[in-house]
Amino acid sequence: MQEEQVREEADPSYRWGMTVDLDRCTGCEACVTACHAENNIPTVGPDEAARGRAMHWMRIERYFEGEFPDVQVKFRPVFCQQCDNAPCEPVCPTYASHHTEEGLNAQVYNRCIGTRYCANACSYNTRLFNFFNPEWEKPLNLQLNPDVSVREVGVMEKCTFCIQRINETKIEAKASGETVQDGAIKTACVQACTSNALVFGNLNDRESEVSRLSRSHRGSKLLDDLGTKPSVTYLQRETWHESGNR
Amino acid sequence: MNPGTDKKLIEDLLHPLLHTSAKFYLAVAFFGSIVLVGFATWAYQVVNGIGVAGINSPVFWGFYLVNFVFWIGISHAGTLISAILRLCNATWRQPVTRCAEAITAFALMIGGMFPLIHLGRVWLFFWLIPYPSERALWPNFRSPLVWDFFAISTYLLASLLFLALPMIPDFALIRDKTTGLRSKIYGMLSMGWQGTPKQWHRLENAMHIMAIAILPIAISVHTVVSFDFSMAVVPGWHSTIFGPYFVTGAIFSGIAALIIAMAIIRRLLHLEEYLKPLHFQNLGKLMGTMSLLWMYFVFNERLTVWYGNESHEQGVFGAVQRGEYSPFFWTMVVLNFVIPIVILGIRRLRTITGTVVASIGIVIGMWLERFLIVVPSLSYKQLPYSWGTYTPEWPELTIMASTFAAIALLFILFAKFIPVISIWEVRVGTHPEMKAAETVAEGEAAGELV
Numbered sequence: 190m191q192e193e194q195v196r197e198e199a200d201p202s203y204r205w206g207m208t209v210d211l212d213r214c215t216g217c218e219a220c221v222t223a224c225h226a227e228n229n230i231p232t233v234g235p236d237e238a239a240r241g242r243a244m245h246w247m248r249i250e251r252y253f254e255g256e257f258p259d260v261q262v263k264f265r266p267v268f269c270q271q272c273d274n275a276p277c278e279p280v281c282p283t284y285a286s287h288h289t290e291e292g293l294n295a296q297v298y299n300r301c302i303g304t305r306y307c308a309n310a311c312s313y314n315t316r317l318f319n320f321f322n323p324e325w326e327k328p329l330n331l332q333l334n335p336d337v338s339v340r341e342v343g344v345m346e347k348c349t350f351c352i353q354r355i356n357e358t359k360i361e362a363k364a365s366g367e368t369v370q371d372g373a374i375k376t377a378c379v380q381a382c383t384s385n386a387l388v389f390g391n392l393n394d395r396e397s398e399v400s401r402l403s404r405s406h407r408g409s410k411l412l413d414d415l416g417t418k419p420s421v422t423y424l425q426r427e428t429w430h431e432s433g434n435r
Numbered sequence: 436m437n438p439g440t441d442k443k444l445i446e447d448l449l450h451p452l453l454h455t456s457a458k459f460y461l462a463v464a465f466f467g468s469i470v471l472v473g474f475a476t477w478a479y480q481v482v483n484g485i486g487v488a489g490i491n492s493p494v495f496w497g498f499y500l501v502n503f504v505f506w507i508g509i510s511h512a513g514t515l516i517s518a519i520l521r522l523c524n525a526t527w528r529q530p531v532t533r534c535a536e537a538i539t540a541f542a543l544m545i546g547g548m549f550p551l552i553h554l555g556r557v558w559l560f561f562w563l564i565p566y567p568s569e570r571a572l573w574p575n576f577r578s579p580l581v582w583d584f585f586a587i588s589t590y591l592l593a594s595l596l597f598l599a600l601p602m603i604p605d606f607a608l609i610r611d612k613t614t615g616l617r618s619k620i621y622g623m624l625s626m627g628w629q630g631t632p633k634q635w636h637r638l639e640n641a642m643h644i645m646a647i648a649i650l651p652i653a654i655s656v657h658t659v660v661s662f663d664f665s666m667a668v669v670p671g672w673h674s675t676i677f678g679p680y681f682v683t684g685a686i687f688s689g690i691a692a693l694i695i696a697m698a699i700i701r702r703l704l705h706l707e708e709y710l711k712p713l714h715f716q717n718l719g720k721l722m723g724t725m726s727l728l729w730m731y732f733v734f735n736e737r738l739t740v741w742y743g744n745e746s747h748e749q750g751v752f753g754a755v756q757r758g759e760y761s762p763f764f765w766t767m768v769v770l771n772f773v774i775p776i777v778i779l780g781i782r783r784l785r786t787i788t789g790t791v792v793a794s795i796g797i798v799i800g801m802w803l804e805r806f807l808i809v810v811p812s813l814s815y816k817q818l819p820y821s822w823g824t825y826t827p828e829w830p831e832l833t834i835m836a837s838t839f840a841a842i843a844l845l846f847i848l849f850a851k852f853i854p855v856i857s858i859w860e861v862r863v864g865t866h867p868e869m870k871a872a873e874t875v876a877e878g879e880a881a882g883e884l885v
Contacts, residue, residue, distance in 0.1 A: 241491035241823045250820040267820070276668050282578040283562045300572075302562055303485065303555015304580055305495035309813055310667040314493050314821035318555065320486025342484040343555025412817055415668055 203359075203369070204292040205350050206392035206420040207376075208402040209266055213386035214249075216264035221247050223381030224268075227351060229337045231323030244317045246348040247378055266387070268378070269294060269315040269348035270411060270419030277307035277316065285345070291355075292392070292420055296347055303343035312412050316347045350389070351376035371397040392420065441862065448854045448861070449612060451704050459851060466844035473837020476830045477552055485555050487830050494813040494825035499553035502835055504805040505688070506546030507587070507660050508681070509798075512689030513539030514594045515653040516721070518646040527717055529860040530709045534700060535693050536598040537855070541845040542692070543591045545838045550583065552834060579662045586659040593652050597645045603628050603638065604859040657685040664808060671740070671751040671812035680732040687725035687771070688801035691794035694718055696846065698791045700855055709856050712787055719790040722797070723779035730772045750815035750822070759824070760811045763803050770800030 224230065224247045233242050247268040254261040275294050277286050285301035288294060308316035322342040325333065333339065336353040340346050351374075358374045371390050379387045390399035402408065403422035410419045480487050490497040513535035520528035551560050563584050565574055574581045606625035610618050628634060661681035664672040674680075694715060701710040737756070740748050754760050778784045778793040810825050849855065 237486070240489075241493070242486070243492075248820075250818075265820075267818070279575070279577040280579065280667060282574050282580040282584075284572070284575045300562070301556070302559045304550075304553075305490075305555065306578070306580060306663075306667075308492070308495045309669060312668055312817045314816060314818060318492065318495065319484075320490075321484040341556075342486075343557075345555075415817070417668075 201290050202391075202393055204392045204420070205271065205355065206292070206390065206399050206403060206422070207271075207350070207379075208388045208399055208408070208422045208424055210386040210388075210402075211263070211265060211423055211425040213384045214264045214266060215384050215386075216249050216251065216262065217383060218249050219381040219383055220266060220378035220387065221245055221249065223377040224348070226332070227334055227337070227354075227377035228349070229333050229339050230317075230346075231319075231325070233320075237320070242318075242320050244319075244346075246315070246317065246346070248315075265423070266378075267313060267315060267411070268421075269350075270313055270417065270421045271348075271350060273418035273420065274416060276310040276312060276415075276417060280306045280310045282306070293350055293352065294347075295352070296345060296349070298338060298340050298344050298346065301344045303345065305345065307345055312415055312417060316345055319344050319346065371399075444861065445608070445612070445858060447706070447708070448856050448858050449609065451850055452609065452852065452854065453613070455851070459847065462847050463844065466840040466847065469837050469840035470844055473834050473841070476833045476837070480552075480830050481557060485553070487828060488553075489826050489828035489831055491823060491825065493816055493821050493823045494810055496553070496809055496813060497825055498806075498827045498831040498835055499549050501802070501805045501809050502838060503546055503549035503553070504660055504681075504809070505802050506542045506549065506838065507657060508685035508688045508801060508805070509692045510539045510542035510546060510590070510594070510689065511653055511657060511682070511685035512542070512693040513537065514590075514597055514649050515686055516690060516693065518597070518649045518653070521642065521646045522650075525717075527713060529863070530706075530856045531693070531697065531714055531718070532860070533598070533601070533853075533857045534697055534855055535689075536594065537846065537849050538689070538692055538696055538842075539594045540591070540598050541842050541849075543587065543594060544845075545841055547587050547591065548838075550580070579659065579666050582659045582662060586656045590652050590656040593645070593649050597649055600638065600641055600645060601857055601860065602853060604630065605854050605857060608858060609854075654682050657681045664812075669812050669816060670745075670747045671755075671808075671815075674736060674740075676732060676736050676739075680736060683725060683728050683732055684801055684804060687722065687729050688798060690718055690722040690725060691797035691801070694722070694790050694794040695798065698787060700846075700850065701787075704850060704855065706856060709861060715787045715790045716785050719779045719785045719793070722790070722793065723775060726772055726775040726779070726797070730768075733768070747817045750819065751811050754815050755807055755811050760807060763807055767800045767803040767807065770796040771804065 225232070225245070228246060230244050230246060233244055237243070247266060250265040250267055252263040252265070254263065271292060271294050273288075273292060275286075275288065278288055278294060281287070282304060283300050283302055285297045286294065286307045287297070303318070305318055308314075308318060319340050319342050323339060334353075336357070354376060355374055358369055362369045362373070369391065371394060374389060376387075376389050379389045388399045388402055390397040392400050392403065394400055402424060405422075405424060407424040407426065408422040409425070411421070411423060413419075488497060488499070490499075513532075517528065517532035517535045520532065551557050554560055562572075563574055563581060565576075565581075574584075603625055606621045607628035607630065610621040610625050613621065658678040658681065661677035665674055665677035667673065697710050697714070697718075701707060737752075740752050741756075755764050774796050775793045778789045814823055814825065816822070
């Protein structure tokens with residue numbers, strides 16, 4: 190019975206993925222902010238952040254090239270890569286971290302007991318841990334997104350590809366008897382991106398923009414050699430690697 | 436058998452049980468209060484959140500996991516050593532085995548606490564246990580942490596059995612030597628032991644079976660603990676050598692812990708006649724061998740990583756070999772290899788004091804080894820952008836200190852209620868040509884002899 194319900198909700202014709210165009214990214218961090226607002230991510234304050242406990246499901250890595258004043262900055266947004274062969278999944282003793290049929294690494298907050306093994310195993314360091322119970326000073330508690338649960342102390346969390354938005358769109362599409370159209374789902378970061386560097390969609394649909402972009406010759410995967418098979422593709426000029434290319 | 440010596444032997448070994456000094460109460464109060472502080476700290480951590488510990492992102496595992504591996508390592512003192520010595524029929528083992536087996540049981544109890552202490556939501560720890568839940572939810576049997584649960588609980592059960600079995604004749608002896616309530620309690624514990632030939636035969640058989648069964652269990656336990664690390668694709672962890680490397684280190688640190696415990700017991704309970712320099716020398720030789728073996732593994736592990744020159748591995752390799760963690764690394768090499776080889780390799784230095792000095796160094800060195808395995812790898816994972824560092828906080832230090840007090844407390848209580856030296860085995864051993872079965876043939880049962 191339970192299993193049937195799950196089957197019905199998960200549709201294997203979808204495999205969610207994303208592309209990040211590094212040549213378009215300006216490093217403005219609008220995506221980081223949007224992600225915080227959408228997913229009820231707590232802020233931990235300066236002291237905790239200095240101890241390496243800042244909570245951002247998405248981070249903008251900065252790389253500097255050259256000497257002052259001739260400096261170039263490169264940005265790389267990094268978030269959960271939703272690996273098809275994820276190192277975080279088999280190590281979880283309680284199945285809190287598991288794979289969905291739509292290619293997502295789901296994190297069941299209520300099932301997490303906080304061994305933090307998944308975060309150690311994750312090669313991308315994109316898993317965040319609630320070291321304390323999150324707090325929102327009044328009236329900030331009123332701005333919490335009702336579609337997303339708030340996580341308690343001792344629980345691991347990470348980028349979900351805004352699963353609440355995915356599900357909402359899927360349900361709406363189903364109600365009107367259609368399939369989800371390309372571009373109908375925008376994750377919070379995609380929606381906030383000012384330079385259209387981020388594209389989200391269904392990788393199983395060969396016509397979708399994300400699918401087309403991830404097959405681009407400009408595409409590469411982060412830490413591809415580990416064999417984790419990420420669902421996120423980074424796009425960049427082929428000369429990007431050569432430093433000092435002007 | 437000379438009845439005079441035998442009587443003295445029993446008196447000597449039962450003395451701590453029958454006479455309680457003020458020192459005993461003082462020691463229990465002292466160590467007991469430290470243990471209580473440890474529990475209070477844990478309670479503080481549960482109430483306030485695991486964040487009171489120093490762990491952070493990316494170093495999600497810190498001192499708690501270091502201590503977990505360390506104590507599980509110490510637990511290899513007993514069972515493995517005493518099982519090997521039993522199977523080899525090494526007669527000098529008799530006064531050593533019970534002490535060793537007790538360390539195993541206590542170190543396992545303490546070590547087994549740490550995976551719970553380090554949990555983010557410890558109140559849900561039972562989700563690690565496979566129990567039939569109405570939601571049909573099982574633990575993830577692919578997770579090394581679940582393997583840990585099985586390995587450690589099996590090992591604890593087996594080593595408790597292994598510890599308890601040879602106590603039965605001694606319990607019977609105490610039953611016969613005492614009166615009143617004490618006699619009744621030990622009578623129950625002795626489970627109707629009368630010292631008949633059949634019972635001796637059964638005991639010998641059971642001990643033999645347990646000694647053989649415990650060897651693969653002990654080896655598998657620390658291999659599984661090493662799997663916690665080697666199964667993850669983390670630089671410095673993902674290594675095929677970890678299984679035997681961990682087992683070697685475990686036996687190594689176990690012998691060191693055993694020597695320290697024996698020296699303390701020898702002094703405090705005045706057992707100089709039973710724990711002789713010979714025992715320390717022999718254990719010292721064994722420890723020296725393990726030191727060589729340990730260095731061999733370290734050399735292999737470091738050389739292959741350096742020579743392979745794999746880019747992800749170089750971050751952590753450099754940090755350990757010549758970076759911020761290098762002082763710990765070289766201290767470890769000195770404590771675990773240089774000093775022990777000098778002390779244990781030169782016969783004149785292989786005295787009781789010498790072996791104890793080497794052992795203290797080894798216990799510290801092996802703790803550092805565990806630290807160097809857990810922390811640097813997490814600090815230097817694949818992406819340099821999220822490299823980090825780790826400093827322990829006071830709850831971690833307090834709980835760690837309280838575990839050392841806990842093992843002292845458990846040992847004091849153990850020595851108070853159970854003879855730390857197996858009386859019947861030493862009695863058999865005083866006449867090397869005599870075996871337990873022959874003792875029986877002479878009509879000597881544990882309880883009858885005075």
